[in-house]
């Protein structure tokens with residue numbers, strides 16, 4: 001079938017109806033945008049913040065519940081995230097720092113969470129994301145914290161310990177890695193340049209298909225793609241978006257060893273500029289704690305959670321680097337401190353820990 005084929009009159013009539021509906025939708029969206037602007041004026045007078053993640057989560061949850069179809073429920077969140085992003089941008093610009101350059105999965109995560117109507121602030125690494133978000137040059141920072149294949153992103157977790165920033169949200173991405181090159185072939189390839197995490201995620205594929213090609217770790221996958229775009233002897237490993245960003249061919253598609261490879265990101269902000277999100281009804285609380293190394297210490301730590309029936313959805317440990325075999329424990333709990341069992345469990349937990357820091361409490365990912 002070609003585009004020059006005669007078009008059935010029924011199809012033309014349906015398209016006519018779609019065009020009319022789109023105009024109605026646009027008028028409705030503009031009415032919504034005007035209301036958001038009015039909300040923005042009130043916030044300005046009150047001196048309160050624009051971005052309200054718990055409100056946005058409730059808007060999406062509410063619409064998913066009443067969705068009568070045929071639109072799939074999974075389609076509701078991305079559509080409304082963009083609508084709310086556009087409305088929010090009329091209240092104030094949202095400046096978001098993430099690990100750049102353009103085309104990284106961190107950028108994709110930032111756009112997925114805040115929508116496209118943001119001011120993008122690509123940074124060289126996680127340290128810089130924390131730095132610009134702490135200084136106020138960015139309103140929010142997005143950093144990877146965990147990969148379903150490779151485990152925790154240690155630098156991010158270590159930075160959480162000392163930062164004044166707190167987690168305001170989370171988002172996760174399906175990570176599909178591709179081998180990218182300026183020529184459309186594997187011939188004459190000398191090195192694959194990518195972030196060490198991506199090289200590890202594609203270890204099996206690289207060993208099978210390119211056993212004799214050097215694997216060269218670089219600061220980000222986008223940097224690898226940039227290098228590949230300047231030298232045909234090099235390849236990068238990155239997203240399809242990076243391929244179009246750097247004008248590269250996809251010479252190996254979805255080459256990550258795990259087809260369900262996901263990366264989870266934390267969204268951070270500063271307590272002087274943003275209140276902690278209120279209860280949305282589907283929340284997560286992240287904390288980091290440590291206890292001195294004595295028999296039963298770990299058990300004592302878990303007792304308050306069990307006693308108050310609070311579910312733990314994540315438990316990671318990181319060496320405290322004291323040389324004493326001491327550890328920090330990164331814990332995610334289901335619920336918000338305003339939910340009585342969670343608040344009480346946290347208060348009790350604090351009394352048995354030597355170090356106790358709530359990293360954030362935020363609505364669960366609405367994807």
Ligand SMILES: C=C(O[C@@H]1C=C(C(=O)O)C=C[C@H]1O)C(=O)O
Pocket residue numbers: 035036039040050051052053055056059083084085087088091
């Ligand atoms: C309009 C508001 O401001 C922002 C935009 C929202 C929206 O478009 O629905 C929701 C929450 C805020 O992040 C609001 O607070 O209600």
